[in-house]
Amino acid sequence: MGSLARVGRLSITLAAAALLICSAQPSWAANRSVAAATCGRNCLTRLMTDYLDALVSGDHSRLRVIPSVRFTEDQRELKFGSDGIWRHKVGLTPYRFDIIDVRAGIAAGLVKVRIDGKPALLALRLLTRDGRISGVESIVVHSQAEGMIFNVDAIKSLSHAMALTPPASERNSRDEMIAIASRYPRGLQAGSFVKVDVPFAPEAYRFENGRLMAGPGCTFFRGCEHIKTQRIPTLSKLVYRVAAVDERQGVVLIRMDFGPGSVFEAPDRPKGQSLSVFEAFKVYGGQIHAVEAFMKVKPADQPLGWE
Numbered sequence: 001m002g003s004l005a006r007v008g009r010l011s012i013t014l015a016a017a018a019l020l021i022c023s024a025q026p027s028w029a030a031n032r033s034v035a036a037a038t039c040g041r042n043c044l045t046r047l048m049t050d051y052l053d054a055l056v057s058g059d060h061s062r063l064r065v066i067p068s069v070r071f072t073e074d075q076r077e078l079k080f081g082s083d084g085i086w087r088h089k090v091g092l093t094p095y096r097f098d099i100i101d102v103r104a105g106i107a108a109g110l111v112k113v114r115i116d117g118k119p120a121l122l123a124l125r126l127l128t129r130d131g132r133i134s135g136v137e138s139i140v141v142h143s144q145a146e147g148m149i150f151n152v153d154a155i156k157s158l159s160h161a162m163a164l165t166p167p168a169s170e171r172n173s174r175d176e177m178i179a180i181a182s183r184y185p186r187g188l189q190a191g192s193f194v195k196v197d198v199p200f201a202p203e204a205y206r207f208e209n210g211r212l213m214a215g216p217g218c219t220f221f222r223g224c225e226h227i228k229t230q231r232i233p234t235l236s237k238l239v240y241r242v243a244a245v246d247e248r249q250g251v252v253l254i255r256m257d258f259g260p261g262s263v264f265e266a267p268d269r270p271k272g273q274s275l276s277v278f279e280a281f282k283v284y285g286g287q288i289h290a291v292e293a294f295m296k297v298k299p300a301d302q303p304l305g306w307e
Contacts, residue, residue: 038105038128038129038130038131039105039128039130039131040102041100041102041248043131044100044101044102044105044106044107044126044128045098045100045107047064047107047126047128047131047133048098048107048109048126050062050063050064051063051124051126051133051136052092052096052111055085055086055090055113056090056091056092058086058089058090060080060081060086061081063133064131064132064133065080065132065133065134066129066130066132066133066134068134069133069134069135069136070134070135070136071083071084071135071136071138072136072137072138072305072306073085073138073139073140074138074139074140074276074296074298075139075276075298075302075303075304075305077305080136084138084140085115085122085138085140088115088116089115089116089117090113090114090115091113091114091115091117092111092113092114093111093112093113093114093119094112094156094157095111095112095155095156095157095158096109096110096111096112096158097109097110097111097158097162097280097292098246099244099246099249099251099253099280100244100246100248100249101244101245101246101247102247103174103245103247104244104245105127105128105129106125106126106127106128106243106244107125107126107128108123108124108125108126108243108244108253108278109122109123109124110122110123110278110280110292110293110294111123111124112152112155115140115142118142119152119153120140120141120142120152121140121141121147121150121152121155121209121210121294122138122139122140122141122294123138123139123141123278123294124136124137124138124139125137125138125243125244125253125255125278135306137243137255137305137306139276139278139294139295139296140296141209141294141295141296145297146296146297147209147294147295147296147297148209148263148264148275148295148297149208149209149210149211149213149295150209150210150211151209151210151211152209152210153210154210154211155210159207159290159292161203161205161282161289161290162251162280162282162290162292164250164282165248165249165250166249166250166284166285170250170284170285171247171250171284172250172283172284172285172286174245174247176286177245177247177250177252177283178242178245178252180199180252180281180283180286180287180288181242181252181254181281181283181288182240182242182254183196183197183198183199183288184198184254184279184281184288184291185238185240185254185256186198187232188232188233188234188235188238188258189234189235189236189238190234191232191233191234191235191236192232193227193228193229193230193232194228194229198228198288199286199287199288200227200228200287200288201285201287201288201289203215203216203289204227204228204287204288204289204290204291205217205218205227205290205291206227206290206291206292206293207290207291207292207293208292208293208294208295209293209294209295214226214227214230214291215227227291233261233262234261235258235259235261235262236259237259237260237261238256238257238258238259238262239256239257239259239304240254240255240256240257241254241255241304241306241307242254242255243255243278250282250283250284251280251281251282251283252280252281252283253278253279253280253281254278254279254280254281255277255278255279255304255306256275256276256277256279257274257275257276257277257298257303257304258274258275258277259274259300260272260274260300262274262275263275263297270299272299272300272301273297273298273299273300274297274298274299274300274302275295275296275297275298276295276296276297276298276304277293277294277295278293278294278295279291279292279293279295280292280293
């Protein structure tokens with residue numbers, strides 16, 4: 001487990017990394033205090049609940065939204081309330097993982113739903129302004145063909161690791177959390193988590209689309225039980241941005257486009273594909289304790305948007 005001593009050893013490196021990362025943050029970072037003043041944690045959580053309930057009812061008319069609310073699904077601009085997932089019959093399941101960023105006014109989540117009676121994965125990010133939804137960024141994964149990895153039946157309830165609220169003595173600052181989590185995509189870019197010294201806790205694991213892909217108990221491929229030293233591809237063209245930071249729960253959500261080479265080519269699969277990813281990192285005590293993600297195949301030349 002992490003410790004304050006571990007934080008101390010990392011502090012100089014993390015401070016330098018945080019300066020670089022914060023300088024590249026999007027414009028919403030400058031408006032954190034305004035967002036927090038108008039919609040706190042309970043307000044943001046309620047907006048997420050209201051949004052999911054509206055999907056189930058198929059009626060968005062009672063949602064608190066700005067008139068020009070922006071809606072994207074699978075990197076495409078769609079009409080809010082009538083296109084994409086809104087065209088289907090949606091049901092909820094017990095699995096819902098909220099990531100609440102009070103300072104940025106963002107409610108994000110990884111949610112298992114049923115679409116037209118079949119299980120699917122929904123990752124979304126609600127941007128807010130004055131207590132109303134101003135934007136929705138989402139992906140919907142319906143099948144293994146769309147997700148490449150898809151073990152949806154294994155997604156039943158929020159894991160103990162992600163549900164844990166870190167004690168105050170173990171919490172890192174917002175900038176430290178971002179710097180720690182950002183080492184992960186940098187490791188993918190370098191083709192090695194060892195080279196960039198990603199600070200994984202001993203029990204750290206990676207769970208993607210319902211499949212244990214790294215950490216204790218992993219049997220997906222040889223060596224995957226060791227998340228830091230396992231073999232990974234070199235994704236030099238991977239791009240990423242911080243999507244939300246839940247400071248109380250110690251979670252950083254990073255939006256990633258894995259880039260060319262992230263999807264194995266096969267005779268039955270189109271060429272030139274990439275992975276669109278919402279990846280959540282449990283960060284406290286100066287270490288990454290868990291990694292959980294929803295991901296979907298997309299054209300490699302299709303940008304994520306929202307930069």
